[in-house]
Amino acid sequence: MNISREDARQSLTMVENTSTQTGRSIAAAYSGPLLILWGLVWVAAFIGTHLFLNSAWYIWMVLDGVGAVGTALICRWRFRAGIPTKSSDSKKVGWSIFWFWTLLLVYIIVWLFLFSPVSGLQLNAFICTAAMFAYVMMGLWWRQCRFLLWLGLAVTVVTLIGFYLIPPAFYCLWMAVAGGGPMLGTGLYIWFCWR
Amino acid sequence: MSQFNEIIHQPVRLQIMAALVTLEPGEQVDFSHLQKLLNVTDGNLGAHLAKLEEAGYVKIEKTFVARKPRTFISAKGRGRDAFADHITALKQIIAGKKNTGLDKENHR
Numbered sequence: 001m002n003i004s005r006e007d008a009r010q011s012l013t014m015v016e017n018t019s020t021q022t023g024r025s026i027a028a029a030y031s032g033p034l035l036i037l038w039g040l041v042w043v044a045a046f047i048g049t050h051l052f053l054n055s056a057w058y059i060w061m062v063l064d065g066v067g068a069v070g071t072a073l074i075c076r077w078r079f080r081a082g083i084p085t086k087s088s089d090s091k092k093v094g095w096s097i098f099w100f101w102t103l104l105l106v107y108i109i110v111w112l113f114l115f116s117p118v119s120g121l122q123l124n125a126f127i128c129t130a131a132m133f134a135y136v137m138m139g140l141w142w143r144q145c146r147f148l149l150w151l152g153l154a155v156t157v158v159t160l161i162g163f164y165l166i167p168p169a170f171y172c173l174w175m176a177v178a179g180g181g182p183m184l185g186t187g188l189y190i191w192f193c194w195r
Numbered sequence: 196m197s198q199f200n201e202i203i204h205q206p207v208r209l210q211i212m213a214a215l216v217t218l219e220p221g222e223q224v225d226f227s228h229l230q231k232l233l234n235v236t237d238g239n240l241g242a243h244l245a246k247l248e249e250a251g252y253v254k255i256e257k258t259f260v261a262r263k264p265r266t267f268i269s270a271k272g273r274g275r276d277a278f279a280d281h282i283t284a285l286k287q288i289i290a291g292k293k294n295t296g297l298d299k300e301n302h303r
Binding site for chain 1 (some may be wrong): 199204206209210213214216217218219221222223224225228232233260261265267282285286289290291
């Protein structure tokens with residue numbers, strides 16, 4: 001077969017595009033629904049905290065519980081159905097992610113006991129940045145989920161801005177919009193545009 | 196010298212292989228997902244997959260998930276090697292290190 005340089009160039013471009021689309025569609029299938037879920041949890045929990053500050057603890061416990069159960073159900077459904085991919089390692093990867101988050105939660109509790117944050121604001125900013133650190137790590141590990149790195153860094157900056165620059169009375173509203181908003185927005189974007 | 200592969204070079208098959216090698220080794224993609232990704236019909240994708248399977252480049256596994264028939268496709272090691280060779284050959288053509296035949300005709 002004789003092909004020109006231009007044909008070869010077009011073929012390589014086609015390969016690169018297909019490869020990018022494949023990676024994105026797989027990333028979207030798993031992270032899209034999870035980011036939408038956790039974006040909604042953050043938005044609802046921060047608005048709830050702003051409105052009912054005295055019940056903040058219960059609001060976060062209930063909504064984080066909803067998020068955790070939702071995450072388990074989404075992952076179980078995806079892994080079992082093999083949508084869009086399956087492999088013998090799927091289960092292993094799933095359990096690694098589960099233990100990563102569980103251990104992070106344990107460490108957060110240990111650090112809270114060690115450092116004893118003096119205010120609810122400190123406590124919240126600490127947990128938010130710790131969760132975003134996990135996003136950053138996951139973005140570094142999985143090249144197909146590299147956007148998690150940028151999302152994690154962006155929400156960390158947003159949290160620090162909220163902590164240092166926003167009046168405490170508006171911190172929760174700020175975090176609902178500038179923290180939960182990007183998570184929800186990223187989830188919706190990759191779900192509808194990458195899948 | 197890397198090998199230009201006529202089986203793989205057909206556009207749909209090139210895209211199929213590009214999608215499959217993006218996955219981790221041993222990872223399988225759902226047929227309907229691949230079809231949606233490449234924007235081709237059932238029959239078209241099936242025919243091209245059959246050709247790649249015949250060449251020993253892909254593995255097609257038919258199974259049941261929740262009592263529904265499903266087809267999963269993955270790239271074999273031989274397919275990954277052939278694809279990598281083909282990509283190298285394309286790069287060599289672009290770099291002018293490989294005789295394309297066409298260029299020779301153009302110079303006449």
